[in-house]
Amino acid sequence: MTNTHSQTGLLVVISAPSGGGKTTLCEQLLAKRPNTVRAVTCTTRPPRNGEKDGVDYYFLSRSQFEEKIKAGEFLEHAMVYENHYGVLKSEILGKLRSGKDVLLSVDVQGAESIRDTDDPELQAALVTVFLIPPDLETLEKRLRKRGLDEPAVIEKRLSMALEEIGHANHFHYVVTSHTVAEDYERTLAILTAEQLHQSRVRLPSYERK
DSSP: OBOOOOBOOOEEEEEOSTTSSHHHHHHHHHHHOTTEEEOOEEESSOOOTTOOBTTTEEEOOHHHHHHHHHTTOEEEEEEETTEEEEEEHHHHHHHHHTTOEEEEEOOHHHHHHHHTOOOHHHHHHEEEEEEEOSSHHHHHHHHHHHTOSOHHHHHHHHHHHHHHHTTGGGSSEEEEOOOHHHHHHHHHHHHHHHHTSGGGBOOOBOOOO
């Protein structure tokens, strides 16, 4: 028997309300799963000290970025504080084809754009996970503990969270966030199951002798 078993890479999209824990979850996945990599994002903002083109971001001029938008080269893109940010389809496909799992941390709108892609290869690789708090009180405590926002901003984030949670049924999986370890283990179980899905497994060639 010749074992030709192989698995294609997964395009793993993690989304959550602000303070929902997606940044920590993504850090865990990248640290503990050697085969998981992040997609390098394109941006029109200037590099900061120590940032390297092609490593931290792909730094593009506004005209270069807009040309790529017109050409349909982005899987998803957005304007943030007067700068463009976006992920190239070619960036993701290259890593998927090398057998890597590609991790994207996006908001609900970004996840929707990715789900709407008309690229069959990206659609076949796509796994979307929505991380939700057990209740709004827990989310509020997390936001206050971060110490990053004024009370009025926290209230706005909580209102936005209610709207975002309403989109949870558009995701493949929903994980209720408790501890960092539990969030990681549940997401790991999802990814393990997806890797073993029959559509992603090349069966060995069995020969009778």
